[in-house]
Amino acid sequence: MLSTTALVGYTNAGKSTLFNALTDSEIYAADQLFATLDTTLRRMNVPGEHPVLLSDTVGFIRDLPPDLVAAFQATLEETREASLLLHVIDAQAEDIDDKRDEVLAVLDRIGAGEQPVLEVYNKIDLDPTQAPRVDYGEQGEPVAVWVSARTGAGLDLLRAAVAARLDEAKSVHSVELAPTDGRLRARLYKMGAVIAEAITEAGGWRLDVNLGAGRWGQLLAEHPHLAAQVEGFLDEPAETG
Numbered sequence: 001m002l003s004t005t006a007l008v009g010y011t012n013a014g015k016s017t018l019f020n021a022l023t024d025s026e027i028y029a030a031d032q033l034f035a036t037l038d039t040t041l042r043r044m045n046v047p048g049e050h051p052v053l054l055s056d057t058v059g060f061i062r063d064l065p066p067d068l069v070a071a072f073q074a075t076l077e078e079t080r081e082a083s084l085l086l087h088v089i090d091a092q093a094e095d096i097d098d099k100r101d102e103v104l105a106v107l108d109r110i111g112a113g114e115q116p117v118l119e120v121y122n123k124i125d126l127d128p129t130q131a132p133r134v135d136y137g138e139q140g141e142p143v144a145v146w147v148s149a150r151t152g153a154g155l156d157l158l159r160a161a162v163a164a165r166l167d168e169a170k171s172v173h174s175v176e177l178a179p180t181d182g183r184l185r186a187r188l189y190k191m192g193a194v195i196a197e198a199i200t201e202a203g204g205w206r207l208d209v210n211l212g213a214g215r216w217g218q219l220l221a222e223h224p225h226l227a228a229q230v231e232g233f234l235d236e237p238a239e240t241g
């Protein structure tokens, strides 16, 4: 199953450089405002079962110029739909807190304020006192990773942190679809969410789907008949003997 993640952050933080380093692609990176004018999507390998999709987005900034609003529209969609946002921060910027807050304010404004965020402090190669590391939150989850997109330092930690955060965000749910739910079934397959399927006596399907809380909630809202027959979480503790 492919989860989507999006690089967000202030312009010039190093999103495109990081995108190239994580995906072996060649996206234009330049030391100028708004080098990235469009959203791009590529596959990124992380430890564990599945690669994830990573999108590079237009840089956030206070008072976005009008001609960038259209490009920003695509960014907005990628950002709202991503399972995890990677907030790239230039660790050497002087007004680092202001820029960070500005990005959070923009995320809020575009309706992505509740998305899970992993902070990526970039450009540590410019400060000899900084080394790659991971900061953990109260539940032991990675909340920030210190890296250099230019030298590649810390990118292995970043991939592992992304995998850990994506794992934690998902749960397996069991749903029963009626024979008339074929389109919904196709959509779940397209999302890469289906991990098991059985035919029901009624001629429909019983599916085990692996979805993040946001996607799952959205699905239940769109298909109230599923909500009525939800059986709760399937992941039972492994047998111990």
Ligand SMILES: Nc1nc2c(ncn2[C@@H]2O[C@H](COP(=O)(O)OP(=O)(O)OP(=O)(O)O)[C@@H](O)[C@H]2O)c(=O)[nH]1
Pocket: 009, 010, 011, 012, 013, 014, 015, 016, 017, 018, 028, 029, 030, 031, 032, 033, 034, 035, 036, 037, 057, 058, 059, 060, 122, 123, 124, 125, 126, 147, 148, 149, 150, 151
């Ligand atoms: N020293 C150093 N420079 C970096 C690093 N990552 C990016 N840069 C430089 O920072 C500048 C901006 O990088 P980009 O990757 O274009 O930044 P961006 O966030 O994509 O910028 P926009 O697309 O304009 O929002 C370029 O000159 C990069 O070479 C890093 O890890 N270390």
Ligand SMILES: [Mg+2]
Pocket: 015, 016, 017, 028, 029, 035, 036, 056, 057, 059
């Ligand atoms: Mg860019």
